[in-house]
Amino acid sequence: MLAIILGFQLAGEVISRALDLSLPGPVVGLVGLVGACILRPAVAEAIRPAATGLLSHLSLFFVPAGVGIVAHWDLLRMHGIGLTAALMASTVFAIAAGAWAFTLVARLTGTEEPQALKDLGHE
Structure with a gap:
């Protein structure tokens, strides 16, 4: 689900700005998403279709x-x-x-x- 990926990006932005980190929010969110996927493999399975769709259109980025x-x-x-x-x-x-x-x-x-x-x- 794309909402999970975007939720982690939003959480990363909030954490990065709240703590005045030098890391960009999307990087903090990505670290959190990777951690969630390791701790709960069901998260990885839930985001797989959305991630595959994003990767197939990577050139648009x-x-x-x-x-x-x-x-x-x-x-x-x-x-x-x-x-x-x-x-x-x-x-x-x-x-x-x-x-x-x-x-x-x-x-x-x-x-x-x-x-x-x-x-x-x-x-």
């Missing part, structure tokens, strides 16, 4: 982002080079951080070489 780009076109034109540089640098840093974390975990667990490479004979 990008329309507001596109409208925002058009609405702020002058700002993007003015700061486009800086934004592009920041996006590229943050992407490279995120990939590097992911690779570093993977390597660290692999060393800590003693599995430095992935099993797939061993299966291919790249030992």
Whole structure:
């Protein structure tokens, strides 16, 4: 039921604003919804049809982002080079951080070489 999902989003907004949290309300609501689904699997089954319907139309959620780009076109034109540089640098840093974390975990667990490479004979 969509009402359950929206109810958790509303509760998250209320909690986030009441406690002056730095987390957005929908994130707080999502954490609550996940907790409810873990504690009561019937909740997960109740929202499954609505969640599946929302996910099948996920591309519609990008329309507001596109409208925002058009609405702020002058700002993007003015700061486009800086934004592009920041996006590229943050992407490279995120990939590097992911690779570093993977390597660290692999060393800590003693599995430095992935099993797939061993299966291919790249030992």
